[in-house]
Each structure stands twice: as C-alpha cells, then as structure tokens.
Amino acid sequence: MATYDGIFRALGLENWCSDGATGGPLTMAEMIARANGTVVEGAPAPRPPLMETPFPSLDALHKACGAIPRSRDMTEAVEQGFLDIKNPLKVVLDPLTQPLSWMLDFSLEAFEATPWFLMIPLLMILTWFATRKPGVTLFVGLAFAFMGFIDYYDDAIQTLSIVFVCTIICVVLGVPIGIAMSRSNALQRGMIPVLDMLQTLPTFVYLIPLIFLFSVTESKLYGIAIILYAIVPVIRLTDLGIRLVDRDVIEAADAFGMSSRQKLWGVQVPLALPNIMAGINQTIMMSLAMVVIASLVSAPGLGVKVLAGIRNLELGVGLVAGFCIVLLAVLLDRSTKAALSRIDASAR
Amino acid sequence: MTDTDTPEVKVSIRNLYKIFGPEAEAMMAYVRDGMGKAELLEEHNHVLGLQDINVDVRAGRITVIMGLSGSGKSTLIRHLNRLIDPTAGEVIVNGEDVLAYNGARLAQLRQNTMSMVFQKFALFPHHTVLRNAGMSRRIRGESANVADREGQKWLERVGLAGYEDYYPGQLSGGMQQRVGIARALSSDSEIMLMDEAFSALDPLIRTDMQDLLIELQRELQKTIVFITHDLDEALKLADHLVILKDGAIVQQGEPQEILLHPNDPYIIDFIADINRARVLRVASVMEKTTREGSGLAGEVDAGQNLESVIALSEGDTNLHYRVMRDGRQVGLLHMRDLVRALVPVEAADPARRVA
Ligand SMILES: Nc1ncnc2c1ncn2[C@@H]1O[C@H](COP(=O)(O)OP(=O)(O)OP(=O)(O)O)[C@@H](O)[C@H]1O
Ligand SMILES: [Mg+2]
Numbered sequence: 001m002a003t004y005d006g007i008f009r010a011l012g013l014e015n016w017c018s019d020g021a022t023g024g025p026l027t028m029a030e031m032i033a034r035a036n037g038t039v040v041e042g043a044p045a046p047r048p049p050l051m052e053t054p055f056p057s058l059d060a061l062h063k064a065c066g067a068i069p070r071s072r073d074m075t076e077a078v079e080q081g082f083l084d085i086k087n088p089l090k091v092v093l094d095p096l097t098q099p100l101s102w103m104l105d106f107s108l109e110a111f112e113a114t115p116w117f118l119m120i121p122l123l124m125i126l127t128w129f130a131t132r133k134p135g136v137t138l139f140v141g142l143a144f145a146f147m148g149f150i151d152y153y154d155d156a157i158q159t160l161s162i163v164f165v166c167t168i169i170c171v172v173l174g175v176p177i178g179i180a181m182s183r184s185n186a187l188q189r190g191m192i193p194v195l196d197m198l199q200t201l202p203t204f205v206y207l208i209p210l211i212f213l214f215s216v217t218e219s220k221l222y223g224i225a226i227i228l229y230a231i232v233p234v235i236r237l238t239d240l241g242i243r244l245v246d247r248d249v250i251e252a253a254d255a256f257g258m259s260s261r262q263k264l265w266g267v268q269v270p271l272a273l274p275n276i277m278a279g280i281n282q283t284i285m286m287s288l289a290m291v292v293i294a295s296l297v298s299a300p301g302l303g304v305k306v307l308a309g310i311r312n313l314e315l316g317v318g319l320v321a322g323f324c325i326v327l328l329a330v331l332l333d334r335s336t337k338a339a340l341s342r343i344d345a346s347a348r
Numbered sequence: 349m350t351d352t353d354t355p356e357v358k359v360s361i362r363n364l365y366k367i368f369g370p371e372a373e374a375m376m377a378y379v380r381d382g383m384g385k386a387e388l389l390e391e392h393n394h395v396l397g398l399q400d401i402n403v404d405v406r407a408g409r410i411t412v413i414m415g416l417s418g419s420g421k422s423t424l425i426r427h428l429n430r431l432i433d434p435t436a437g438e439v440i441v442n443g444e445d446v447l448a449y450n451g452a453r454l455a456q457l458r459q460n461t462m463s464m465v466f467q468k469f470a471l472f473p474h475h476t477v478l479r480n481a482g483m484s485r486r487i488r489g490e491s492a493n494v495a496d497r498e499g500q501k502w503l504e505r506v507g508l509a510g511y512e513d514y515y516p517g518q519l520s521g522g523m524q525q526r527v528g529i530a531r532a533l534s535s536d537s538e539i540m541l542m543d544e545a546f547s548a549l550d551p552l553i554r555t556d557m558q559d560l561l562i563e564l565q566r567e568l569q570k571t572i573v574f575i576t577h578d579l580d581e582a583l584k585l586a587d588h589l590v591i592l593k594d595g596a597i598v599q600q601g602e603p604q605e606i607l608l609h610p611n612d613p614y615i616i617d618f619i620a621d622i623n624r625a626r627v628l629r630v631a632s633v634m635e636k637t638t639r640e641g642s643g644l645a646g647e648v649d650a651g652q653n654l655e656s657v658i659a660l661s662e663g664d665t666n667l668h669y670r671v672m673r674d675g676r677q678v679g680l681l682h683m684r685d686l687v688r689a690l691v692p693v694e695a696a697d698p699a700r701r702v703a
Binding site: 246248249251252253254255256257258259262267270271 | 483
C-alpha cells in the first residue's frame with residue numbers, strides 16, 4: 001500500500017489506474033534495491049511514518065497508480081523522442097553540416113602537413129602583420145618552439161587548427177546574425193534567451209544531443225559543439241557594437257542621403273569594429289576552452305593528452321598538456337588584443 | 349538687405365503639427381481643439397512638439413529659427429529633410445510636396461538639394477578630414493577624384509588647408525565644425541540646414557564662424573535655415589527671424605521689425621537685454637521719404653547701425669541726416685526718433701508690463 005493510494009481512490013480514478021500497465025523497465029530505485037538484494041517482491045510495504053512521506057514524484061505516484069509513468073519511463077520517452085526525430089533531422093542536418101567536417105579535416109591535414117620550420121615563421125609573420133608588436137611576435141615564436149622542444153607541437157597545432165576553423169565559421173555566421181539583431185528589436189528579443197541558454201548550458205550537455213545525431217567519428221560533431229558554444233560573444237558584441245554607434249553620426253549619414261547599405265558598411269560596421277573584434281577575441285578563448293572538452297568526442301589535440309592524463313593517472317602528461325593550453329590561450333589572447341588595440345587607435 | 353524685391357519661396361511649411369507618442373494621430377483632435385503642450389502631456393502623455401507652423405523660407409536668404417531649449421527647433425528643422433515625419437501638415441520644397449516622396453526620391457533630396465550642419469559636428473570619426481569633406485559626393489556615387497577635389501576646395505575655403513589627412517578627433521571643436529561646413533558646402537546643395545551649428549563653440553570662435561558664414565553667404569547666396577537659441581547670433585545672421593515657444597511660432601518677420609514691434613510679452617522679455625544701438629539699423633528707424641529736408645547735418649547709410657550714428661552726431665538729439673542707399677536718398681533720419689527707438693518696448697509701454 002503506497003502513500004498516495006487514498007488520493008486516487010478519493011478522486012475515483014482507481015479504474016483508470018489499474019488499466020495502466022505495470023510492466024516496463026524497473027525504476028531506478030528498484031534497480032538499485034535489487035542490486036543490493038534488499039527487496040522482498042510482492043510484500044506489502046509498511047506505511048511510512050509521516051516525516052518520511054515521499055515527494056509526490058512520478059515514482060511515488062506510480063506506486064499508487066499504475067497509469068502514471070515512472071521517472072525512467074520519462075527518460076526513456078525522451079530518448080525515444082530523440083531517436084524518432086534523429087533520422088528526419090539527419091536528412092536535413094547531414095548535408096548542411098558536412099562541409100564543416102571537410103573544413104576541419106582539410107585544415108587539420110594542411111596544418112599537420114606544413115613542416116614546423118615553415119609553420120613557426122608563418123605564424124610569426126601573421127602575428128606581426130596583425131599586431132605590429134615585436135614582443136608578441138617573438139612570444140608566439142618562442143611558445144611554439146618550446147612546445148616543439150617538449151614534443152607537444154603536433155597536439156598544439158591540431159588544437160590551433162580546430163580553433164582556427166571554428167573561429168572563422170563563428171565570425172562568418174555570427175557577424176551577420178549580430179547585424180540582423182541590431183536592426184530588429186523583435187529578433188533581438190527572440191535571440192537573447194537563446195544566446196543566454198547557449199552560454200549557461202554546461203559544456204558537457206552540448207555533447208549529448210550531438211552524440212545522438214552524429215557518429216563520434218565525424219569531425220563535425222566536435223565542430224558543432226565548439227561553434228555553438230563559442231559563437232555567442234561575436235553575436236552579442238556585433239549587436240551591441242552597432243547599437244552603440246553614435247546616434248548623431250547615424251543621423252548625419254541619414255541627412256546626407258546614405259542608403260541603408262552605405263550606412264551599414266560605411267558607418268555602422270566600421271564604427272562597431274572594436275566591439276566586434278573584442279567579440280572575436282572572446283570567441284577564440286571560448287573555442288579553446290571547448291576544444292579540450294570536445295576531446296571527449298574524439299577532437300584531436302592537446303585535449304586528448306589532458307584526457308589521457310586523467311584516465312591513466314599520468315599526472316605529468318596532463319599537467320604539461322594543460323600548461324601548453326594555457327600557453328596557447330595566452331598567445332592567442334595577446335595577439336588578438338594587440339590587433340584590437342591597433343583597430344581601436346585607427347577608429348579614433 | 350534689399351526689402352523691395354522679395355525672392356521666391358524655396359521651402360514652404362504649411363500647418364505643420366508634430367506630436368510625439370504612440371497615438372499621435374488620435375491626439376490631433378485635442379490639439380486642433382486648442383489643447384496646449386502642458387495639458388496634452390499631463391492628460392494624454394503625449395508631447396506636443398510643433399503646432400500649426402507656417403513658415404516661408406526664401407531663396408538666398410538666411411532664415412533663423414530661434415527659441416529656448418525644448419521649444420521644438422530641432423524638431424522643426426528635421427521636418428525639412430524628413431528626418432522626422434510630421435503628424436499633420438505639409439512641407440513643400442521647390443514646389444514639390446516632400447511628404448509624397450518615396451524612399452529613392454527622398455534620398456535624392458537629401459543628397460542633392462539639402463545639406464545639414466550639426467550642433468555636435470557628427471563627423472565620421474573613422475574617415476580623414478578630406479574624406480569627410482567630400483563625403484556627400486561619394487554618397488551620390490561620384491568618383492573619388494571628384495569627391496577629393498571638391499572636399500579639398502571647400503576645406504581651403506573654410507581655412508583648413510593642410511589638415512586633409514587628420515582625423516576629426518584630432519581637431520578642435522571650431523575646426524571640426526569647419527569640416528562640417530565644408531562637408532555641407534561640397535554637396536553643392538541649394539539649401540543648407542544648420543542646427544545650432546555654432547552653439548558648442550566658445551564665444552570667440554563662434555564669432556569667427558558667424559563671420560565666415562556671412563562671408564560665404566555673400567558669395568554663394570544659399571538658402572539657409574539656421575537654428576539658434578542665442579538672440580545676438582539670430583540678429584546678426586537673420587534675414588527672416590522665426591521665434592518659437594513651446595512648439596508654436598510667437599512671431600516671425602524682419603528682425604529689426606520684431607525688435608521695434610514685438611507682439612508678445614515672451615519676446616519683450618527675450619529682447620530686453622540686448623544692445624539695441626548696435627543691432628538696430630538706420631533703415632528701421634528713419635522716415636521713409638524722398639523729400640529734400642532742411643537743416644541736414646550730413647549723410648548716413650541705411651545699413652549703418654545706430655551706434656555709429658550716435659558717435660557721428662556726438663550725442664546731439666536735434667540733428668537730422670539724409671539716409672542714402674546705393675547713392676540715392678531713401679529717407680531722413682531724425683535723431684529724436686533714433687533715441688526713442690533705443691528704449692525697449694517694455695519701458696515705453698507700461699500697459700505691456702502686465703506680463
Ligand atoms: N523622439 C521624441 N520623443 C518624445 N519627445 C520628443 C522627441 N523628440 C523631441 N521631443 C520633445 O519635443 C520637444 C522639442 O524638442 P527639440 O529637440 O525640437 O527642442 P529644441 O528646441 O531643439 O531644444 P534644444 O535647444 O535643447 O536642442 C521637447 O519637449 C522634447 O522633449
Ligand atoms: Mg535642438
């Protein structure tokens with residue numbers, strides 16, 4: 001006899017309850033109880049004392065009324081729901097996201113195929129043109145040389161390749177979305193909760209629906225996880241940057257008869273550029289954070305080493321790989337910030 | 349100052365109303381029934397920006413719109429190029445109803461017919477001075493060469509040669525506004541709108557800029573709508589003066605005429621403190637006649653201000669002068685009339701002091 005029997009009886013729902021099947025999978029509690037060998041099946045449970053009245057949860061109610069699903073039935077249904085939409089969703093999503101796999105794989109190959117004695121100078125030249133700061137340029141060179149010396153260069157380059165591709169895609173998608181948001185209050189109101197959710201969702205939770213949808217061997221799986229997580233700051237700061245452009249300047253643009261395209265590309269985007277660049281900087285940092293977690297779903301790079309460190313209790317490997325990630329983060333941050341301050345200076 | 353031939357009307361504003369708020373149209377009924385600004389705000393939470401504005405802006409003249417902060421000056425000038433759309437009324441530019449314009453035609457109006465100078469300069473901070481100056485040409489799709497040539501020409505004209513490659517942020521306020529003026533002039537538009545163009549500048553620079561504008565105007569004969577809250581500035585620049593209060597016109601006309609015959613206590617207060625001798629001109633106080641006159645002490649020009657005549661007469665109120673313009677007599681100036689005109693209306697007419 002269960003706690004809530006009386007309620008169903010009082011409501012006259014006994015028949016409806018007994019129609020419900022009691023079969024199906026065991027509840028989590030039953031499973032645990034069986035494993036511990038404590039349950040005596042069929043024996044009437046003694047009525048629990050008042051202080052131990054269970055919360056009217058699915059499981060507790062199910063005991064009183066078979067028609068009410070148990071917690072595991074519910075999770076089962078969620079799973080089934082996912083499985084049901086998986087195939088139609090794949091039909092749409094697979095071709096859409098396939099290029100992402102190609103890009104990630106291609107970039108990975110290209111980064112790995114480039115020999116270190118070309119790659120390191122190339123990265124330094126790139127840094128120089130972006131920042132014009134000898135200090136930052138030298139730091140980039142030394143950091144990669146160091147990682148090469150301790151044999152972590154290949155992992156670092158793989159991580160860099162993934163961050164590189166994901167950042168480009170974040171910018172290509174995020175800036176137009178941000179622009180659209182800045183022009184429509186309705187869209188902004190609709191997008192902000194989505195962005196909030198993407199940013200607050202624990203990073204592991206991202207991986208779960210993706211694992212259902214795509215096979216773990218596909219690179220787009222981690223690509224999507226990284227992009228979803230890291231795209232938020234570009235969108236937010238593009239929207240904000242455009243909305244913050246001096247209203248007097250916009251009015252002047254209108255008064256001289258600029259078309260809305262001239263205004264967007266000639267005034268709003270250039271003046272929002274410092275903010276957009278700050279967003280890109282954050283996006284890079286966030287994709288770097290996610291690429292480590294994404295190694296759980298086969299993203300190559302330094303994350304794999306960290307994971308190996310945890311799995312095999314190889315403390316040294318994990319720590320050194322972690323240090324390399326910090327190094328990568330610092331150098332990406334330094335060089336994008338330096339590039340940002342150059343843009344800032346020319347915009348004033 | 350030829351008041352004999354009146355030039356054509358360039359812009360005509362007819363029965364213009366602007367109400368700010370979500371149900372502006374519905375509020376029109378109350379306003380037409382005579383509800384005032386304060387009442388409308390209190391009872392219906394709508395701001396009456398402009399009410400029943402009628403102004404004719406004449407070609408080649410400077411029309412000054414003056415009023416205190418919040419009187420609706422900026423709102424009014426933004427109706428001319430439709431940065432703001434009216435709640436009711438008409439704006440007619442060169443005989444065409446601007447409110448009937450579609451987007452493309454409106455853009456044309458803004459690109460070719462009207463240019464604007466702003467209180468806070470509103471230059472494009474990410475472009476050089478030269479590029480800012482030639483901006484209107486670029487917007488119209490003219491080549492970079494033309495834009496730079498025109499920009500260069502007008503930068504030189506406003507005294508900024510040598511600053512082409514600076515960014516606006518590197519210039520002082522006065523210099524930035526010169527760029528703003530060059531930008532407006534380089535579009536070669538017939539009409540220039542200036543919203544408190546000199547208000548953000550300190551007094552000396554401000555006087556310089558006013559002189560520059562007068563000089564340019566003598567040369568270019570643009571149709572200028574100039575907004576200010578400063579009476580001295582208004583009197584210095586205006587061919588036609590419009591005085592706004594709470595979104596309505598209190599009085600408009602020739603500035604000298606308004607000084608001598610203010611029709612509202614508000615204006616009397618407004619003009620109480622100015623130096624009338626410096627502002628009033630001989631033509632406004634003389635007796636209009638071609639009669640010879642007798643016992644004349646000499647000749648004065650119709651455009652001279654009274655201060656200079658007082659200096660000439662050494663304070664003798666019994667003198668009479670022949671008033672000349674372009675070598676012909678246009679009237680006689682009696683020093684008694686001159687002195688009487690120096691007394692503000694308020695003191696002259698006790699009945700008005702009720703206000
Ligand atoms: N977008 C708007 N929404 C609501 N009220 C407005 C709006 N724009 C202007 N107003 C109101 O209209 C009135 C006139 O404003 P306007 O800016 O034209 O004044 P102004 O004469 O230019 O003053 P200032 O000298 O301060 O520039 C003010 O009461 C102002 O509060
Ligand atoms: Mg204003």
